[in-house]
Amino acid sequence: MENIFYGKSYLKEIDFTKDELLYLIDFARHLKELKQKNISHHYLLGKNIALLFEKTSTRTRAAFTVAANDLGAKAEYLGKNDIQFGKKESVEDTAKVLGSMFDGIEYRGFSQSIVEELAEYSGVPVWNGLTDEWHPTQMLADFLTIKEHFDRLTGLTLAYVGDGRNNVAHSLLVTSAILGVNISIVTPKSLYPDPELISLAKKYATATNSTVSVTDDIDQGVNQADIIYTDVWVSMGEEEQFKERIDLLLPYQVNQQLMAKTHNPETIFLHCLPAFHDLATDVAKEVQTTYGLSEMEVTDEVFRSSKALHFQQAENRLHTIKAVMAVTLGNLFIPKV
Structure with a gap:
């Protein structure tokens, strides 16, 4: 089965094309509907996900945890006291160890270079939950919220x-x-x-x-x-x-x-x-x-x-993160977009 996303990491927005980002937004909208209708979607059944957090989080941790659970995977949280990149073990060595145990890795921290190294050496999909340079999972939630409200993106x-x-x-x-x-x-x-x-x-x-x-x-x-x-x-x-x-x-x-x-009264x-x-x-x-x-x-x-849609936007972190995890780690049929 074809899946153009399979095995890829999502480290910054430019990792994917316009059409691929639009697909992720629309797929997230579909997954949101499935959850609202209580329809199971265990695309990652049996998978294990590592959640690495050097920076604390409410929405990112909750979204990745619930997303993994909804997809049938198990998530393991590793906080800043569990992962000490460069202090006791190099990022490269840590990546190789975690990649041998987990099927996918989320990283939220300070340095973009760390998430890039994790992707390079782990051998599994890595997802950027936030670094000082980029916040790609947030973007999918933002533009899903905008599209839900205006039913379009182009021209806004x-x-x-x-x-x-x-x-x-x-x-x-x-x-x-x-x-x-x-x-x-x-x-x-x-x-x-x-x-x-x-x-x-x-x-x-x-x-x-x-x-x-x-x-x-x-x-x-x-x-x-707008x-x-x-x-x-x-x-x-x-x-x-x-x-x-x-x-x-x-x-x-x-x-x-x-x-x-x-x-603009509709802003x-x-x-x-x-x-x-x-x-x-x-x-x-x-x-x-x-x-x-x-x-x-x-x-x-x-x-x-x-006019404030930030709580809808926060909920959409879950659905968009779930979309990214599902397409990069699940055995889905996704034709070229």
Whole structure:
């Protein structure tokens, strides 16, 4: 049986073509329907999956675990105290050991080079649950959510507002261009994405007749956007930069005034979570005490509005991760797409 995905790793979005990414999104939609109807889909029965987490996680860990269970596989969680790349054992040696015991490996951590080495030496499919450079499984969930809402992707405009140098901004920039979605990164000049990434996105955009924009002008950047997307201002490992990021990004907070600047009544709001929209967390309380700020990248009003689809987006992590695992490790018939 033919399966063009079988045995492949998913380390960054450019690992797959536009048509392959669209197939994964549509297949995830199908798997979501199967789960809602309680129809079993044990494509990975008898398989064992290693979940490697150097960075903590709620959605990624939950999604990979439930996805493995739904597919009939067993998942084993290995946290940062279980895997010590480079301290007690090299990535190459670890990859060879895990590849001999497990059928597939998920990695969530800091370095893209680690997930690349795991794929090179393990001999099994490896899936990137997040690195400092890319967040490919998040992208599938994002664009599934967008397609569910608008019933299309081509021709839509997505404006990402916030830290333009983090992994979510990188992935949105390139993935939007691949899929034919107009992308606008709206961020201070000092937080612009790497010029090489912008060039890569523009290359893809040329092929899909979409547009790529990077600007610090909020009015220009969000005008006519169909989707406003933001992320936390400070990523894991950058906590000492709170003051600097708040000073830089407070004008880019997603509030009702910014949403109105789209001049598009149908604009939706997305966030990959967690979000600092209220004072219900210790971190948020600390920030309020130190900096006098009760909301950060998004206001509670926008976060709780009917246009906010972030919880649908979070659920879609499960279905899209399941799609990736199933096609790269399962014996499915998938003709060339």
